Amino acid sequence: MGDTGIGASVRRKEDLRFVQGAGKYTDDMNLAGQVHAYILRSPHAHAAVRSIDTSAARAGEGVVAVFTSEDMAEVGGIPCGWQVHSKDGSAMAEPKHPVLAEGKVRHVGDPVAVVLAESRTQARDAAESIIVDYDVLDAVVDMQVAVTDGATSVHDDVGTNICYDWGLGDKEAVDEAFSNAHHVSTLDLVNNRLIPNAIEPRCAIGDYDHATGQFTLHTTSQNPHVIRLLMGAFVLGLPEHKLRVHAPDVGGGFGSKIFHYAEEIIVTWAAGQVNRPVKWTADRSESFQSDAHGRDHVTTVELALDENGKFLALRESTLANMGAYLSTFAPCVPTYLHGTLLAGQYSTPVIYCEVKAVFTNTVPVDAYRGAGRPEATYLLERIVQVAADDMGMDAAEIRRRNFIQPDEFPYQTPVALIYDTGNYEASLDKALEAADYAGFDSRKAASQLAGKLRGIGIASYIEACGIAPSNVVGSLGARAGLYEAATVRVNPTGSVSVMTGSHSHGQGHETTFAQVVSEKLGIDFDSIDIVHGDTDKIPFGMGTYGSRSIAVGGTAIVNAIDKIVAKGKKIAAHLLETSEADIEFENGQFVVPGTDKSKAFGEIALAAYVPHQYPLEELEPGLEETAFYDPKNFTFPAGTYVCEVEVDPDTGTVDIASFHATDDFGVVINPMIVEGQVHGGLVQGIGQALLEGCSYDDAGQLLSGSYMDYTMPRAADVPSFTVDTTVTECSHNPLGVKGCGEAGAIGSPPAVINAILNALSEVGVTNLDMPATPHRVWQAIRDAQAS
């Protein structure tokens, strides 16, 4: 199936409905008799709630009900899905995350009360008449202040603001390597807090059928089964057979729609209370202060080198912001998705990393495109560049000298992971050639004539995708398995429906997965349908995040297909009156090689459902198989990005002159979709590097609470990208795939900042934090000139 199979740039099936405005999103659903929920949120970052007077709201026009935490006494707190242990073996502090504030509010936007009314406007009008008596407390916003003795506690029952104090690696060996090193490079940096901004705001509709006792939650989720498990088992006490979670078309997630949010609980629970469907849709202002934010690390990193520029040891210390409460996967992001990536592409023999997770009076922080891996890559590629500058080495050469070599795989890093395959120099070489690295000096001279500063920056990243195997992540604190499931249902006339636990919210699964099926079964691409997002339809699946869908979800599909083919061979053998061992399956035909005997896939399907000539005594009728796949290891996409910038020293404006990406994603199913994914990731990474900065004032008010102040990247802010690939196949899944969703956002921030600092080196600037806004760049130049 060359034109629709693996490796073909097939146009996305789903785009026809999306570009026609015919997508079906949660907010497009309106259920008969529904009421609208408005959530009253805290205007304060930290305050005791003395009392809540809802009497006027209850009497408001169109009001159906008003709820506060007192009404929800039977409802549990929002659970955290990952438990991290501190260096001393103690479990992380896990304060209750109430659905509605219980006695205290802890961030601007913390839900306090909910009003249900016939219309959204009526609900909002009534909510404005709720009188909350707040006793405003000092807010703790800055992590470095939060960890000092005597700082205000976000959670009184925790006592300090430290959630955990975690470490990874051999500290003694690292300290010794540092004490004997030829050179030590040091860097303090900040990984800036980001606000996700999926184009579709979150939405949730709860529905209750009192006749059957069945609850349904329609929600903007990346993983409906995870929400069903968390909400059903831990929050509302609903048995799973009485709870359906449905995530239809979802307009972008970037991680922010993985997590279980209070609003999902509120609408589901309230639907049962008022026996009517309850709908809530966030407006954009609410999204800014209620979607989990990303990143937000303050880090010191040191690299020890010998006289030849070989890395001897890496040491890192980080404060990671958790925000006011632990969001679903927050604890694992700065630990197991961060510390374990610190080897990067290098054979650094010893590494030690320690991370203190910190509570502050800010919106909870959790996984955002890349989740921990961008933070690891950023600090590593920044310190490698600092070391190159310190040692007077070329940026490419220092990396080349320290790369893990192709013959060293599988490679055990000093931070727990085993990389299975890779060829890092191949990606570096390709990227350097595309970027005309050798010709940089002449371009720099041309910029100089125009009064501009030109710089070039390299970042060689690695990421770990798939998050597996389940027994390993379980031992690291995951409270869930991280396999994926798929059911392949062959219909009697040979078309195929695939029910996948992966969830598509922009990735193009309906196309990519159909290509895999088309290739494996040799059937027409258009006769394959990919079904996802509904716990009533799909097998128990873990959803989409961490660039896992093709590597884990795709493998589950392949494994189910293998079972289909195996059964098909049995049926074919019976029909062709030969032994099963003689049958081969190729190009959609079951054949007996060397003969003219064959049966088409569709004939076998029909025989399975109309089993008139069928080995009924040995084989069940029907052709439907399910597979659960638990990966043996992470997958390890890697690559090198080269960014070239031109800085206007008069204004501090950074223009990205060119950006070249070379990625090794293993086997690529659909090059066009992969290129699109890389483009999107690069834009988000460049957004982090140049534009996006979540900003709070000292009182915990969100200053960047709208698009007037939070800068999303626009098309004009980025160049035309050059995107290319190299291929080393993943060794432990049958497709040889690695995953591509996050790479762009992981590798690009350090490439951009290294390029800017390369440009600014001629005016004496040696460090710069993201986002490198014009003001910040201008200030850095000015400060360097003053000193």
Next chain:
Amino acid sequence: MYAFDYKRPSNLDEAAEMLRNSDDAHLLAGGHTLLPTLKQRLASASDLVDLAGIDELKGISSADGVVTIGAMTTHAEVAASSEVQNAIPALADLAGGIGDPQVRNKGTIGGSISNNDPAADYPAALVGLNATVNTTSRSISADNFFTGMFETALDDGEIVSSVSFQAPSSAAYCKFPNPASRYAIVGVFVAQGSDGVRVAVTGAGGSVFRASEMEAALNQVFSATSVADIQVSDEGLNEDIHASAEYRAHLITVMTKRAVDKANG
């Protein structure tokens, strides 16, 4: 958004009467500030009086070197107008750089100047070109029209009908945009007119102002080098998460230099 009555008069007298007979009416022009503010419930109105149906507020005319732009003329219309492009290309250029295409197709010159956002572009053009604001009751010079942050000389019930611009011998506008909102962090409009050089600065202060030191230097020699070494005081300038007062002061010099170079072609 709180409830309000929507009214659409067909002439200025009718509009004035609606304003008089209402508790708390707001005029609606392009609505780019008013509607988001209403939606966020940061403002409310008993009535919105939509000026979109009043033909006498629309259109661009040109006579004797004076270009007159009706208050309800959109930014896109100004940008595309051959009269404006011929007489004052810098004004067409400024209008074509406001916001984005959606904003330019709805936003109006009358709405912009009546709102007097400290970071709006048009106030710099009006002051830089020594324009005249014509209202339902009088004519006001641009220097006297913009009185402070979101404040103008307009009386209650007074409606801007048009703005008249004398064509300068040369002019240019350079803006350093806020990266998020694309409003001006600093915008400088430079013009050589019959009364000498004017340098009008928007975005940097509470309201548009003239940079007199720059004007004096440029009246000597109209060249970027004349202003290159002038350091503007940052006292009283705006400060926010995007730019310090010091940075804004610096940008005034940079944008003035660039505007002069641009005016000199």
